[in-house]
Amino acid sequence: MGQWRRLRAAALAVVGTMIAASGLSAAELKDEIAPTGRLRVAIAISPAGGAFWSIRTESGYAGVPVDLGRAMADKLGVPVDYVVHQNSGQITDAAAKGTWDVTFLPRDPEREAKMAFGPIYEVADATYIVKAGSTVTSFAALDQAGVKIAAVNNTTTMRGAIAHLKNATVTGYQTYDEIFGLLQRGEIDAFALSRDQLNAMAKKLPGTRVLDETFKKTVTAVAVPLGHPQALAFVTAFMTEAASNGLLRKAYDDNGLKETPLRTP
Secondary structure, eight states: HHHHHHHHHHHHHHHHHHHHHOOHHHEEEHHOOTTTSHHHEEEBBBBTTTTTTEEEEEEEEEEEEHHHHHHHHOOOOOOOEEEEEEEEHHHHHHHTTTTSSSEEEEOOHHTTTTTTEEEEEEEEEEEEEEOOOOOSHHHHHOOTTEEEEEEETTTTHHHHHHOOOOOEEEESOOOHHHHHHHHHSSSSSEEEEEHHHHHHHHHSSSTEEOOOOOOEEEEEEEETTOOHHHHHHHHHHHHHHHHHHHHHHHHHTTTTTTTTTOOOO
């Protein structure tokens, strides 16, 4: 707890400096970034883990975005609420609806037209896991007519897989759990996702194989809805400091990512 207090104090000092430099009052900042009086953090739920996904727990939610969102709310002096979605595509679709204030999700050009992004805090390799019994060991062997590839619907990874594969068919599904079941039953040939998450999946599905090649670098960043310049300045300052003062590292460590290096561009 002592370490968290020190990290919160350091981040709060940065926020205070930012407000003073901009001439913006704390009340004005809160009105823009937390108009309901609570910071609504959009998260996506999945057992996949990693730096983007969150999970349900007996007491609520856990994950890197959960910890970062809570710390961000602390700096603002407001309560935090978590707005749950099935995937990052749903978070993106809700960006213009006013249902969330800040989120942490994979970034690509399509999403840049729908929300404003701050610093990238994770860079991950995207690849494929093939079903048990498959003889496929390369992208060339995978990219054949009739091969069925699954991806989480409307995500940066799905768009990357569609662009990468010229012959195989890519189909989007709403949840990781649904795709896990399809792969387990052999109803799909492969699943596109980040390598770390697929390596964890392979341990649960004997006989499956994660391919060595990478088809896309997936970058994850903090984001706010368009038209919120002060909110963007705040989350940018927050994440920049979190990467340097140990807050981001601790969020990783506390969520099963102690062996995962912080990877930024």
